[in-house]
Amino acid sequence: RLLYYQAISSSWKLEAGLITAYMRLLLSRILPLLAYPATAMMTPPTKKIILIGGGHAHVQVIKALNVNTRPSNVEVTLIDLQSAASYSGMVPGCVSKLYTLEQVQIQIGPLAEWAGIDFVQGKVVGMSLEDEEKKTVQVEVSDENGGVITKEVPFDAVSVDIGSTTRDFNRIPGASQYCISTRPISDLVVRIEKEEQLLKDRLKDGTFKAAHFVVVGGGPAGIELSLALRARFNEMLDSNLSITLIDSSDGLLVNETPANRKALESVVAKYNIDTRFSLLVDEVTSSHVHVHSSKGQSSREKIPYSHIIWATGAEAHDLSWSLNKQCGLEVSETRGWIQVNSYLQSLSHPYIFAAGDCCEIVNDNKKSPPKAGVYAVRSGPILIENLTRFVGASKCAQELVPYHPQDDFLKLLMCGDGTALGFRFGIPLYGKWVWKLKDFIDVMFMDLFDVNKLPKLDEKKDEYDTAQYDASIERPPPLAADDAAKLLLRTDDDVDFHRAWDVLRDMMADDKYKNEVLDIARLSVDKQLSEII
Numbered sequence: 001r002l003l004y005y006q007a008i009s010s011s012w013k014l015e016a017g018l019i020t021a022y023m024r025l026l027l028s029r030i031l032p033l034l035a036y037p038a039t040a041m042m043t044p045p046t047k048k049i050i051l052i053g054g055g056h057a058h059v060q061v062i063k064a065l066n067v068n069t070r071p072s073n074v075e076v077t078l079i080d081l082q083s084a085a086s087y088s089g090m091v092p093g094c095v096s097k098l099y100t101l102e103q104v105q106i107q108i109g110p111l112a113e114w115a116g117i118d119f120v121q122g123k124v125v126g127m128s129l130e131d132e133e134k135k136t137v138q139v140e141v142s143d144e145n146g147g148v149i150t151k152e153v154p155f156d157a158v159s160v161d162i163g164s165t166t167r168d169f170n171r172i173p174g175a176s177q178y179c180i181s182t183r184p185i186s187d188l189v190v191r192i193e194k195e196e197q198l199l200k201d202r203l204k205d206g207t208f209k210a211a212h213f214v215v216v217g218g219g220p221a222g223i224e225l226s227l228a229l230r231a232r233f234n235e236m237l238d239s240n241l242s243i244t245l246i247d248s249s250d251g252l253l254v255n256e257t258p259a260n261r262k263a264l265e266s267v268v269a270k271y272n273i274d275t276r277f278s279l280l281v282d283e284v285t286s287s288h289v290h291v292h293s294s295k296g297q298s299s300r301e302k303i304p305y306s307h308i309i310w311a312t313g314a315e316a317h318d319l320s321w322s323l324n325k326q327c328g329l330e331v332s333e334t335r336g337w338i339q340v341n342s343y344l345q346s347l348s349h350p351y352i353f354a355a356g357d358c359c360e361i362v363n364d365n366k367k368s369p370p371k372a373g374v375y376a377v378r379s380g381p382i383l384i385e386n387l388t389r390f391v392g393a394s395k396c397a398q399e400l401v402p403y404h405p406q407d408d409f410l411k412l413l414m415c416g417d418g419t420a421l422g423f424r425f426g427i428p429l430y431g432k433w434v435w436k437l438k439d440f441i442d443v444m445f446m447d448l449f450d451v452n453k454l455p456k457l458d459e460k461k462d463e464y465d466t467a468q469y470d471a472s473i474e475r476p477p478p479l480a481a482d483d484a485a486k487l488l489l490r491t492d493d494d495v496d497f498h499r500a501w502d503v504l505r506d507m508m509a510d511d512k513y514k515n516e517v518l519d520i521a522r523l524s525v526d527k528q529l530s531e532i533i
């Protein structure tokens with residue numbers, strides 16, 4: 001029995017020794033880790049997001065991904081040639097002298113500085129994508145000696161929002177030499193200001209005879225610019241001013257309802273805009289636009305001009321084609337739009353996103369929306385969600401969020417004299433109240449990015465701002481359908497535009513209410529058309 005207890009005691013001592021040795025080994029591994037800063041152990045890898053272009057969607061991303069909202073491991077870089085981006089919806093108003101150039105520009109450089117985002121002012125010339133771990137955007141920037149160098153900016157996700165350029169401007173002979181293009185927008189305003197000064201000089205020295213403006217392109221931009229030119233120069237030139245709007249289609253905005261088109265024709269006639277349809281431009285010389293009929297080559301004509309504006313619609317920037325050739329970025333075959341899915345994510349490169357005019361949404365169920373600023377604006381919150389989710393910088397689930405473009409939208413055409421023409425739900429809207437509504441919506445959007453009106457970033461926030469810019473505006477209970485229809489069709493100066501906008505938003509939110517209002521409005525619209533102008 002004594003030997004048995006001695007054996008048990010020896011076994012315990014052996015096990016205790018082994019346990020002690022093991023604990024010493026374990027402590028030798030743990031103690032150095034405990035001495036190492038806890039934050040260093042837990043810091044996630046850095047994620048880099050690049051925003052190419054300061055378009056309508058990206059300005060929302062810049063604001064949302066400010067330094068107090070995004071995680072500390074997320075770095076954001078904005079790349080653009082300009083430090084200010086023009087808001088396209090307000091540019092015709094600027095040409096009309098209803099706004100100054102500064103009022104229609106978003107200062108994206110100062111906005112990026114406010115948000116704690118790096119701003120690289122330069123031209124994107126390519127991407128290096130061969131190494132998945134070292135993807136970069138190549139940017140041409142000015143060096144200290146006034147030369148140009150290429151800078152490599154690394155990224156994990158990149159988004160493109162560069163808008164578009166003017167269609168056929170570089171293809172039609174003479175167009176780029178003699179025409180004032182609508183893009184870049186800031187150049188358009190500056191060129192028109194210069195031409196105005198030249199006209200004033202000629203009036204002063206007695207060499208002025210007459211001004212004949214020709215606007216090529218009968219889309220919304222061309223229509224608004226024609227009206228803007230009338231508003232800007234009419235008082236100065238009076239009967240010595242003529243404006244001709246030419247387009248390749250059979251009429252103005254042929255996809256609108258007959259009621260809308262009739263209202264538009266009345267507005268164009270009121271402001272003495274001559275319209276020419278079914279014409280294709282062959283060449284622009286120093287004094288004439290050479291055209292032929294789109295219905296046959298046999299009919300040719302030369303239209304004289306003193307000034308010519310090229311407003312032919314949207315065309316893809318060269319960057320899209322360059323990226324297609326350089327790294328296989330998928331673009332539409334004939335137009336060069338960056339092709340994206342419903343998440344605004346490139347079909348060929350999942351870490352590349354795009355929004356606004358520069359992209360085309362490929363969806364089996366629906367056509368890509370038209371090139372209009374409203375779609376870029378509405379896509380901004382979706383882009384915020386998907387960029388942050390893609391790089392793992394969102395507290396939400398990592399599944400991307402689809403963008404569902406609205407089928408139609410409120411179209412507002414300023415007339416340059418404090419009135420505007422609008423289209424919604426197939427009926428025309430006209431009057432000072434329509435202009436006041438347009439001005440209110442545009443200025444409200446611009447104010448969101450005015451650094452002088454933004455708060456100081458002194459509190460950490462947990463969530464990104466992904467609300468639509470007008471989502472927080474409350475409205476009273478809906479008007480009765482009969483009263484709502486009457487309000488929308490009024491053209492007098494006493495209409496409360498806030499109340500009219502409430503009606504339009506109530507109609508958008510409730511199909512039954514919308515149909516009730518429209519049934520009543522359509523009965524009156526033909527009668528009202530004769531009184532609209």
